Amino acid sequence: MHENIVRIRCVKPEIRVLGVDDGVFVPHAKSFAVVVGVVYRGGYWLDGVMRTEVEIDGFGATEKIASMISASTQYHQLRAVMLSGVTFAGFNVVDIKKLFERVRLPVIAVMREKPRFNDIKKAIQNLPEYSKRWEAMENAGEIIEVHTRGTEQAVYIQIAGISEKDAKKVVKSTSTRSNIPEPLRVAHIIASGLTQPKENV
């Protein structure tokens, strides 16, 4: 299905990649969690920040993140989107295939640990529209192990709109500071730093 893959001809050192993560939120609350997107150039330079909000344990994360990306002034410079896993704000599941179709950018979900599907299944069974959530989880496809930095701990990825080979290249080239791609490491720091309950507001 080659029309469903965006070929990245050459993973240049200065490739612009968006990293997306959610902030701190109260689990199960009838509320929203902040989601932050961070544009990195080549894993070294922060070039932009965007945000949206996603319903805790709800639906619509795919659509919200797609809108955030396409509304950004940096949309046309982006070459790939990285997500911190596929679940946001609890179990608001991003369908990475649909996200790719919406923004026409390769999507790579990156996880520190291999997701334990049995645990996730158990958790979402208690939530409304179980099968819709599970379908999005399954759409994320095969889990691929990547050693981003030599002997450091591996990470796990699921991909849409990109070949396994290209995805590995993007993930490795942006893991400049740790075994986690820099756009995701920093999206985590910003999203959680700005949503700490003890913040000095």
Next chain:
Amino acid sequence: MHENIVRIRCVKPEIRVLGVDDGVFVPHAKSFAVVVGVVYRGGYWLDGVMRTEVEIDGFGATEKIASMISASTQYHQLRAVMLSGVTFAGFNVVDIKKLFERVRLPVIAVMREKPRFNDIKKAIQNLPEYSKRWEAMENAGEIIEVHTRGTEQAVYIQIAGISEKDAKKVVKSTSTRSNIPEPLRVAHIIASGLTQPKENV
């Protein structure tokens, strides 16, 4: 007055510096502006983010920023504080001497352009407690020109708790991506990116 200067024995490449800037706000509104602090290590790696809010055209920016810094888990790793100028949220003026006394860290206010004091004087004359604001402006002291990167445009600094020589070293060593120190370049991107009125919330 050596007890009023923190000597930085050696400006190591991995020195941790906080950059502080404010976000977008409605001028003259009876409201608050978001202020973001970004911890950078050596001008290359973002290591933390903090936030506070400051009253538009009000008072208390010095105190609010001091509290934000001292409450941070990274306070004891910081070696210097950089501010994007001395006025926040309009004309809520930071007294950099007082900020230094509160946090016992060298404070460097960095400006892209030489402040035009006549214009500032005119603007704050219409605000309550003019003399208190002007005193804080004057406390910022002499304006020093620094060429952070070779032939690129100079920036202007005002300093407290640090020698001119050390301040220049810190400003130069952290200007890794542009002529503006990286903690301030990124604090600006984050603060403004998260407070855009057109944000997708």
